[in-house]
Amino acid sequence: MKREIPLIITSIAGIVFAVSYFIPHYPFGKAENIFGDWISIVSAFAIWLGMLNLGEVSLRKIIRKTEGWQLGVIVLVSMLVMLIIGFSSVFNAISSGTSHMAPGTGLKWMYDYTFSPLSATMFSMLAFFVASASYRAFRARSLEATLLLVTAFFVMVGRVPLLDPIVNALGITDFPFFSAVADWIMTYPNSAGQRAIMIGIALGITSSSLRIILGIERSHVGGDA
Amino acid sequence: MADASPIGIFIAGVLTLGIFSFLYKDNPVYKVCEAIFIGVSAAYWAVEYFYSALYKKFWLGVIPPEGSGADPDMWLWGGAILGVLMLCRMIPKINWLSRWPLAFIVGATAGLYMMTFFVSNAMNQIASTMQPLIQDTFLATLGSFTVAIGTVTGLIYFFFSKEHKGIFGGAAKVGIWFLMVTFGASFGYTVMSRMSLLIGRLDFLFSSWATNFGQMF
Amino acid sequence: MGNTLAIIGMALLGLSLIYVLYRTIIGNPVSRRVVFVYVAFAAGLPLFMDLLPPVHVTPDVQALVDALEELPPNSKILAAFDYDPPSAPELQPMAEAFFKMAFKNDLDVIVMGLWPQGPQQADQAIAAALLDPDVQAMNPQYGIDYVNLGFQSGNEFVIQRMGSGFKAMFSRDQRQTPYDSIPVLQNIVNFSNIDFVMNFSAGKPGTVEWVQFAVDRFGATLGAGNTAVQAPQIYPYLRANQMVGLLGGMSGAAEFEKALGMPGAGSTMLLSQISTHAIVILFIIIGNTAYFRTRKRKNG
């Protein structure tokens, strides 16, 4: 039973969403709407589960004094601070009928001055890693890799006015040549390759979804047995 | 930011530099910033989802505020029950119950994806490849041929039932070339994206933060 | 002063690359940290310059601008903000230009987000747009000319559900006002009441999902601004006419600003963008020159 019920749930949910494409109204439309609402709610619980899990892991680290437990304290403290500030902003918003993110709220402050710069900076470090990968890893080892790099070159010089102003100033061309080349690459060969990938992926997803719905694929409920 | 807080901007700048310190080497300052980040972001997501899904969607759905004229939507309880089952993961004895919501999400996604990917990514893309090969301009004609040939040979590369030999192998080879051009384009665009992010951060450090810094001290 | 120094700095930076080339060729490549320093200068120095590079508006950007400019006053635009602060340097200039254009042309904008941070980014963009004198002349009002419905969890399921009714997913706006009492939302039931969907996207859920659901299922007209990472994957949809136009990355933002005639952050940062492209290309060339020289020596 521990395995059958989840399989039945999977099939029902899958059939509702698949069939409602063809039978969009009664009764599948209604069921689809209900299930759609459920997904919103369940995903919130999943996020909470994740946070609770992080809290548990950090707490265990601190209690057991495993290496780096001090960081666990920082994780836990910043999590609690954010939770307290966040919830006070949310409850304030609910009771006073304003936005929980209005300027001046604690949540907005935390968002602007901690969450936002931290995540943005994390992301921006990629610029450095891209450059070092370009210097150390990207090699025209084969015809394939060469094609990749040459295309990358044309796209990088074509998408910003890097070479076009120079060639135009030198009078070699009188139109943005590299921009046009980049455009052509993006519109045709890029689209073709993307399309082959997309069609392949779509067929793959179609067949694996079918297997999941029909209960042939059951790794998500714990293997095949 | 009209209502900018000087202390806030100062802290933001310090955190930014703290993260960047990783570029020199992994160090305690970076680790502390990272830990703050992990804690703050986990809680941030939890608060946002609480507000949007649990309060706005669920709570206001089952207990509509007076005067809104809406009927309580009792169906929403189903989602809440599934959600609570998911939290059972935390309790070892009954953690098998958390498979139910998992099964629900997997099934719903499979059903939805089957249709959307089949229609949007397969059917519509195939249909839009069926363009006349001869176009008004030479470049467009060349482009149409390129798209048709690239799409077909690309698909051949992803064909698994036949060894890549002979003409078929040749076509698969052309296919991988197209894929490499596609990847090259992606590479170029990704570089562009990454650099933009860095420029954004440096702009913050040089303008908002530096100005603020000057005003604070 | 800063301008001259920055230009001199850039020139020195370029010249010093010869040394990097030499080091690399003799088989003693510079460390990662040196590369990092180059990147930092290449991105940072141009911020002190006041040159504006010539921008060429590409057809995909022009198509989007045309479609937006054609909308008659009081058209309803659904603006979906699906990005977070890390992608702001690319998407925020687009969003600001978009709001300026929408407010100037008296279009009604309904903001929502599939990413929790999206609606906040939209608020920031609106605040920036409201500083523009031309926009202030139009005096757009919250609730009447624009509204922020906030974030809703559920990813693409949200769009799917919106097909039968927006209200089911957004019973209240971000300021707690019930859907029915917001003037700009009067008569808006689902996508059939929306004239244009504008999506700002940094990943998933994002433009792909908007194409798959809002366009392919509910017949919406879609335009999008994407981070450059996402943009190449969006081209097939663009070519298949599943959307009308596309802005890709910071250069897309600069082109958008130019086509709308309102230069902003995208245009001013473009110089940094150009110099970082140059540095990456040069690094690839240096790396490969060394690579081919050593290979030749081994073979020969």
Next chain:
Amino acid sequence: MSRLSRLSISRKTFLTSLLSLLVFAAYSAPLLAQDSDISVTDSTSAELEGAPAAPTNVLAVDHKYDIGEAVDVSWDLSFDDTAGMRNVAGYIIYRSVAGSAEFDSIGAVFSLTSSFADIGLTRGETYQYSVSSYTLSGQVSEPIVSAEVTTEREWFDWDEVWVFILLVLIGGSVMYFIYHARKGKQMFLRKIAGLQAVEEAIGRATEMGRPILFIPGIHDMDDVQTIAGMTILAKVAKQVAEYESRIFVPTRASLAMTAARETVREAYMTAGRVDAYRADDIYYVTDEQFGYVAAVNGIMTRDKPATCFYLGAFFAESLILAETGNSIGAIQIAGTAQPAQLPFFVAACDYTLIGEELFAASAYLSGEAKQLGSLKGQDVGKVIAMAAVLIGAVLATLGSEEGMNIETFRGAFHGIWSVFGGGQ
């Protein structure tokens, strides 16, 4: 937009009608409020003499394939809207519930428009429509009445029948091949380079006494790529258990953690080493993308895994992961269906499963009938796709100037379908 679904066109029409209704209401509400034999104050214009010609051929049909709450009204344009003397400004549409002679105005559209969609009706009710043309000065023609129409609810959206047929065809071949594979029929699969390296890579890690890192992407279980990653994880974990090595699986999504634990435990059980299974090695880190990457980076630099697997959905982190993996000298096997990240994996990893190869790998590794069968079924789909692209492009070149599009597609299927009496 014209080559999108027919549905979208009718929505567009509806939208236009709605817009024109608003504009019209603003313009002429005061005029309409009065009787139609409004006295004319300005008689200089010739067009004011008498009402414009009425539209003709007014048809009202139940809107197809809906829940039964819409009627499509259409008509032929008034003579005066095209060639006549008087300028028709638009049309007014009236509706009556069957049996009642009372027609209420329900909307208006601009000139040169010949259709109107009336939505929000009651299912099973019978209605009658009439349409008048009007001029800007308020002259309204006599209304032309349509036949009665009853709203119906249809279950199946016949517009989508061609999707259904192709889906059944491809889904059917998937099922057929799975059935055959189950019966033990051998199925040929071409070699996939990345896969042949898996066993060797695990062996190497064991020899070096270093752990293995497995990242099932950063998406949750609602992504099929994650599920494919999990299938490969099952195989990898089984081998790790047999070799008595150790595997770390940090996840970004809580559901993925749940699934990964189940998968790895199951694998250890199959290998008969359930005692060696460590649930703590498989854990949730954080939902924040870069918090997650930073943590994984930390794991890599601290524990120095000898082999790293990145199999699933990846975004910006692909580059950092691969670069860090390179710096610690790990063998890296990657696979994703995210086109934007493939370049970095191709460049920095030892083996990369490109797009669908990820799903093929999952089939190949498990040797499972269901996966092998689906691959074969998908290949059928690819043959159909390739044929459609080639034949379609040739036909489009030889045939119309506009080219084939989805409407042609639908039209063809509709034709075939109606021959067999379907769809009505």
